[in-house]
Amino acid sequence: QKEVEQDPGPLSVPEGAIVSLNCTYSNSAFQYFMWYRQYSRKGPELLMYTYSSGNKEDGRFTAQVDKSSKYISLFIRDSQPSDSATYLCATTEADSWGKLQFGAGTQVVVTP
């Protein structure tokens, strides 16, 4: 069993819709939860991270973590075609973000 599970998609939404992404994880020791965006043939770009349970909002992006159910989510409001990319969730145990465990990544396509 993978430590982080993520539906690879693809997830297709019309422009302006809300994109809802999620991951589940198995290791209760994970403390930091990150979301990365990766465009084709590029390195991942950190979107946001949260520590422990709770919500965090940054512009059109909202990240949620529910440690009781080991469930993490990312919501993208007012989606744009430029949001089309692969979104990867990642977690780590240590404060130092030493060893990231990535999900498989969900491909998102926002159609005009």
Next chain:
Amino acid sequence: GAVVSQHPSRVICKSGTSVKIECRSLDFQATTMFWYRQFPKQSLMLMATSNEGSKATYEQGVEKDKFLINHASLTLSTLTVTSAHPEDSSFYICSARDSLYEQYFGPGTRLTVT
């Protein structure tokens, strides 16, 4: 934000040859760099952790004699794929960690072994 570069961005080599990939942190010092491999439509898999001035720590299943890592300075780590074979063809991505412990990823290097 912090910038990490990789060179080359794409390389094609013949089976049996060695290839060196460079990872540089351009505007910060990175005591720790990480090397990942990503196959098509799959997630990033950590290969090894590279600490400046010391030996790299390899993940289980990664051959340290095949994937040589050198972290000679606070801004440069290199990954050498020795005696490359077609199954080593992949997208190799490095990341660098700054003093705040946030990881920044490079743009990746696509290796094709013919």
